[in-house]
Amino acid sequence: MADHVSNERRRQAIYGWILLSPAAILLATFAFYPSLATLWSSLFSRGTRRRPSEFVGGENYSDLFADPVFWKVVTNNLIYAGATIPISIAIALGMALWANSKLPARGFIRTAYFTPTVLPMIAAANLWLFFYTPGLGVLDQIGGLFGLPSVNWLGQPETALWAVIIVTIWKEAGFFMIFYLAALQTIPEDLKEAADIEGASRWTYTRRIVLPLLMPTTLFIAVNALINSVKLIDHLFILTKGGPNDASKLILYYIWEMAFAFFDAPHAAAMTILVLVVLGVVAAVKFTILDKRTHYQ
Amino acid sequence: MSATNPFVHVDNVAKRWNGQLGVENISLSIPRGSFVALLGPSGCGKSTTLRLLSGLELPDEGTIAIDGRDVTNAAPSDRNLSMVFQSYALFPHLNVAENVVFGLKVRRVAAAERREKLHRALEITGLLGYEDRKPGELSGGQRQRVALARAIVANQPLCLMDEPLSNLDAKLRASVRKDIKKLQTDLGITVVYVTHDQTEAMSMADMVVLMKDGHIQQAGPPEELYYRPANTFVAEFVGAPPMALIDGAALPGVGGAARVGLRAENVTVAEPGQGRLSCTVADCEFLGSETFIGLSHPAASGLTVSLPGLRHIPAGEKMEIAFSDKDLHFFDAAGQRLADPAGQPAFTDG
Numbered sequence: 001m002a003d004h005v006s007n008e009r010r011r012q013a014i015y016g017w018i019l020l021s022p023a024a025i026l027l028a029t030f031a032f033y034p035s036l037a038t039l040w041s042s043l044f045s046r047g048t049r050r051r052p053s054e055f056v057g058g059e060n061y062s063d064l065f066a067d068p069v070f071w072k073v074v075t076n077n078l079i080y081a082g083a084t085i086p087i088s089i090a091i092a093l094g095m096a097l098w099a100n101s102k103l104p105a106r107g108f109i110r111t112a113y114f115t116p117t118v119l120p121m122i123a124a125a126n127l128w129l130f131f132y133t134p135g136l137g138v139l140d141q142i143g144g145l146f147g148l149p150s151v152n153w154l155g156q157p158e159t160a161l162w163a164v165i166i167v168t169i170w171k172e173a174g175f176f177m178i179f180y181l182a183a184l185q186t187i188p189e190d191l192k193e194a195a196d197i198e199g200a201s202r203w204t205y206t207r208r209i210v211l212p213l214l215m216p217t218t219l220f221i222a223v224n225a226l227i228n229s230v231k232l233i234d235h236l237f238i239l240t241k242g243g244p245n246d247a248s249k250l251i252l253y254y255i256w257e258m259a260f261a262f263f264d265a266p267h268a269a270a271m272t273i274l275v276l277v278v279l280g281v282v283a284a285v286k287f288t289i290l291d292k293r294t295h296y297q
Numbered sequence: 298m299s300a301t302n303p304f305v306h307v308d309n310v311a312k313r314w315n316g317q318l319g320v321e322n323i324s325l326s327i328p329r330g331s332f333v334a335l336l337g338p339s340g341c342g343k344s345t346t347l348r349l350l351s352g353l354e355l356p357d358e359g360t361i362a363i364d365g366r367d368v369t370n371a372a373p374s375d376r377n378l379s380m381v382f383q384s385y386a387l388f389p390h391l392n393v394a395e396n397v398v399f400g401l402k403v404r405r406v407a408a409a410e411r412r413e414k415l416h417r418a419l420e421i422t423g424l425l426g427y428e429d430r431k432p433g434e435l436s437g438g439q440r441q442r443v444a445l446a447r448a449i450v451a452n453q454p455l456c457l458m459d460e461p462l463s464n465l466d467a468k469l470r471a472s473v474r475k476d477i478k479k480l481q482t483d484l485g486i487t488v489v490y491v492t493h494d495q496t497e498a499m500s501m502a503d504m505v506v507l508m509k510d511g512h513i514q515q516a517g518p519p520e521e522l523y524y525r526p527a528n529t530f531v532a533e534f535v536g537a538p539p540m541a542l543i544d545g546a547a548l549p550g551v552g553g554a555a556r557v558g559l560r561a562e563n564v565t566v567a568e569p570g571q572g573r574l575s576c577t578v579a580d581c582e583f584l585g586s587e588t589f590i591g592l593s594h595p596a597a598s599g600l601t602v603s604l605p606g607l608r609h610i611p612a613g614e615k616m617e618i619a620f621s622d623k624d625l626h627f628f629d630a631a632g633q634r635l636a637d638p639a640g641q642p643a644f645t646d647g
Binding site: 188190191193194195196197198199200201204208209212213215295 | 351352353372373374375378379380382384386388389390399400403404431447451
């Protein structure tokens with residue numbers, strides 16, 4: 001009897017491991033191993049022909065902390081995240097609430113909002129390059145109608161980062177709207193009716209019922225927006241190349257530059273590890289604190 | 298309770314969707330403090346009627362007055378009513394207490410008064426101790442009671458209920474039915490209750506409104522619908538088993554009636570050669586204290602005889618039945634009830 005039970009248990013355990021293994025192998029090969037390898041190489045100096053690579057401990061990190069460009073890039077990225085995440089979420093929510101109401105051309109509006117999402121980022125960047133071009137660009141042409149002077153949006157340090165931010169928001173908001181639309185459709189119609197009977201205004205209903213019920217979606221979108229704010233740099237290659245004077249340079253672009261333009265892999269690895277640590281902390285906060293305060297249906 | 302000044306007065310209301318029939322010619326007078334059941338098969342317009350009363354739909358024609366005030370086009374919250382939804386419509390992210398006081402909060406009732414009313418509503422519905430539970434952590438019956446508590450907490454004089462028991466199992470339904478009826482009497486509120494279950498309607502209501510295809514077929518006390526059905530639809534809808542209908546031609550001596558109605562409890566089995574109709578047994582349905590024997594006859598539908606205890610009669614066996622003339626209901630060719638030709642209607646006898 002005991003034998004039979006332990007056999008059964010072993011069988012269950014093997015079964016479990018077999019089910020786990022595809023994901024485990026893929027993750028190990030393409031996520032865990034590269035992360036560890038990156039951590040490892042960030043602890044060594046850059047090898048040259050004359051001076052081979054040697055273990056330097058935290059030196060690459062202290063170099064970074066002493067590098068003013070690194071701090072400029074970190075600040076840029078914080079501004080970039082701080083602007084794109086809340087603004088794209090707010091616009092997505094507003095568009096979803098509007099596109100979810102009973103409109104005559106609802107299907108058309110939804111499609112129109114979603115269009116930027118299906119464009120590749122590179123294509124979107126080229127489109128906006130045309131909008132921003134001084135003199136010829138759409139923005140300048142419209143400005144010209146009102147007698148405004150020509151502005152080189154991408155070419156001056158004060159506006160370059162914000163011009164990039166606007167492209168990102170334009171690209172992301174429609175994508176996030178789809179998630180909000182899907183979530184709104186799962187809210188039963190009779191909750192609105194129950195609130196109507198009680199005399200709740202549209203605003204009260206939205207604030208007390210709709211927004212809390214959308215919380216899981218908001219959290220999901222916020223995490224995605226955060227990841228994108230670190231990961232989405234395609235448009236920098238087209239629009240500004242991080243310039244002028246590093247004004248629109250984001251951290252991943254700097255990592256790319258460090259590794260493949262300056263061929264300084266150890267410093268790029270160190271920066272990658274720092275990004276991983278920050279994202280890891282954010283993920284931990286999300287799973288431990290925010291999840292507990294969110295109502296999942 | 299004067300008939301000239303009813304609490305809820307619905308006058309000739311119609312509601313259509315895209316020109317299609319929703320409800321038509323709905324006129325109702327509901328006295329204060331009564332329990333009215335809107336009964337009918339699905340798609341008959343009973344829920345639409347309730348939603349018109351609530352203001353969640355607005356009528357295309359006619360007027361609705363509540364408590365002497367014309368509310369035909371008033372917003373739901375201006376009608377001084379509460380509503381229990383079929384799905385309960387509880388806010389899933391709010392706990393029991395927050396769900397119940399939601400409306401009070403919206404109306405800016407002071408916190409102390411809110412607490413007091415909440416306590417009373419939870420006490421009445423037996424939910425004390427469940428204040429902090431979310432709806433997802435409650436059983437179906439408890440959720441139903443939260444919906445009731447939310448409906449009664451504001452102490453509105455009119456409560457609308459849209460099939461509130463349809464998501465409960467049969468046993469629970471019977472007990473909640475009693476609770477709702479008691480609640481209604483204790484609080485002295487007027488209840489309009491939509492159901493497709495005639496047992497609910499007959500057992501709880503002071504007045505049953507039976508609907509079909511958007512029209513009211515008959516409105517009156519349960520016993521009137523049972524003992525004096527206005528037409529063959531009512532006759533066949535009310536009662537379990539429903540009333541059997543026999544072609545007038547098959548029964549000699551019933552005058553001009555095209556169809557004759559007969560309830561199972563008035564049918565007796567006769568000795569061969571003594572009965573008024575000769576039928577074949579179609580099926581037996583055992584219900585514990587009695588067995589319904591379904592009978593088939595070429596000129597009748599729904600013929601049933603009730604026999605005490607467990608009986609098993611093989612299908613196809615011949616059986617003769619008898620009944621007395623005073624138990625018959627007469628309908629014309631259009632299905633409308635004819636004046637009782639002789640004697641009194643059954644329910645005034647006893």
